[in-house]
Amino acid sequence: MAISQDAQYRGELREIFQAAIQRADPSDALRQALPEKPGGRCVVVGAGKASAAMAAVLESAWPDVALSGVVVTRYGHAVACQRIRIIEAAHPVSDCMSEMASMLALESVKDLGPHDCVIALMSGGGSALLALPRSGITLADKQALTKALLRSGATIHEINVVRKQLSDIKGGRLAKAAYPARVVTLAISDVPGDDPGDIASGPTVADNSSAAQAQAILARYQIPVPEAVRQVLEQPREPVRESDIRSEVRTIATPHSALQAAAQMAEKLGYTPLILGDALEGESAQMGIMMAGIARSVKRHGLPVRPPAILLSGGETTVTLGSSEGGRGGRNCEFLLSLAVALKGEAGIWAIAGDSDGIDGTEDAAGAVIGPDTLTRGPDAGAFLDAHDSYSYFAAQQALVITGPTLTNVNDIRAILIAPEDP
The missing domain is CATH 3.40.50.10180 (Glycerate kinase, MOFRL-like N-terminal domain)
Known part of the structure; x- marks a missing residue:
């Protein structure tokens, strides 16, 4: 049975994420240093x-x-x-x-x-x-x-x-x-x-x-x-x-070397990779809105890269809880939920984000994967985002990325896939 495009893209994003983690494995690098x-x-x-x-x-x-x-x-x-x-x-x-x-x-x-x-x-x-x-x-x-x-x-x-x-x-x-x-x-x-x-x-x-x-x-x-x-x-x-x-x-x-490995895997899978930076900071939710804008530009205008493309970034965003107790979820899941809300189900865009150590915040997931149907597969995503409860939202969709402890840590790895243009 042929694999669906949704499953294909989600699988490829996991391969790209895993390539980044593998590059940060200390085994070979430590011996050489x-x-x-x-x-x-x-x-x-x-x-x-x-x-x-x-x-x-x-x-x-x-x-x-x-x-x-x-x-x-x-x-x-x-x-x-x-x-x-x-x-x-x-x-x-x-x-x-x-x-x-x-x-x-x-x-x-x-x-x-x-x-x-x-x-x-x-x-x-x-x-x-x-x-x-x-x-x-x-x-x-x-x-x-x-x-x-x-x-x-x-x-x-x-x-x-x-x-x-x-x-x-x-x-x-x-x-x-x-x-x-x-x-x-x-x-x-x-x-x-x-x-x-x-x-x-x-x-x-x-x-x-x-x-x-x-x-x-x-x-x-x-x-x-x-x-x-x-x-x-x-x-x-x-x-x-x-x-x-x-x-x-x-x-x-370093985060940059991990992103380079992710870019190499993206090329192997047939995508044009673009590393946007390895040290991006700021609020997770705001980062999601910004990245949604870049992904749309790629899809609609071929800028700054033509699809099929993978937008890669790293760094460490923050989640400001203030007086709120917050729900379950770390900065990567919050970024993805914000990205999904900003994209509003835009066709042809998938994404993965995860902490390279395998633990996003204090939960058992590294992060999650989203696609065009993310908002239709669950309840009100905006309410979960406001409550900082992104883990619960993705857990209900079985969209979490669970690796267990990876025994390395080069910060967050984010990859946005913009699918090939329709013929």
Whole structure:
């Protein structure tokens, strides 16, 4: 039986999405980026959704090196290791295991010498997973601030500025604790612009953020500030400078490289790919409206590319809940529902969007797929969009993309398919 065009296009979008994730797999990229084997001790530390998988690759690549250390990853993302301790903790809001992992990481790099080496394995999610509040601040204080910031619509860079100023491990402080040992960071970027200081909030990277910047961000988004946090931010401390550490960062996978792989798959399937950017930010719902306009231009005018085409983009959008409790769904599902509402059932346009780590927000789906019939297959899409309940809408349609943890993270992958013009 011939496959329907709808099923064909949905299947091709999943292939494109999977190609992007596969490019970000740490296995080959990490091996190629390893430094020379150290002559002294080698301590491994790490944090992020991909960090345990990275640790397993490192152990396999260096079977004859006496590795030790600790890596923390999200619950459900652990990979068995023999020489490196793997800890699971909470994401996106830290828990006591995040705090314990941070203390163990700092302890593991103490008393190292100039001939010793620290391999730091950092990936998306590391900011929450490696959490050590500054003296005078409790974990509960940081949890409350993180929850408020995540609901506020603040960018990931802004959130990380606050995190660094309230942490005794972020913003280069892990590398400073390891000095004079050499620190080589192998990073998988999940942040717009691939700034190493934003990947896991840069625990091994010199930092130029300030307490004043953190205070301004909290004021801008009207975040309630616990008294203990206010007092700490009023006592600025010296930042970690390049001269305080011996640190090198090697980025082994990025959103751009993942989009390039998606583009290659699109070409293989017979489409003209167009990468619109790998660092797009803004409100998910507004991004959906904007992308709908571009998709229509492609379909109706052949601009900026003629169909059949695939529009690709990456980055990290936001969902501002404000005082609303919100329903179920992350930024990718919200983007897709907004896109579907804006397209109003326009013929010839399908789309997929998902988080490359396999988890959109806090749900079990990476994202979803939409097509021209999306609005007719469910109840009032606008009401679900207003309630930030996109997951429920797509779950009812069986349109969710469920991959499970992918053990990598290069942020969101979005692909819009504009079908060939009718003959």
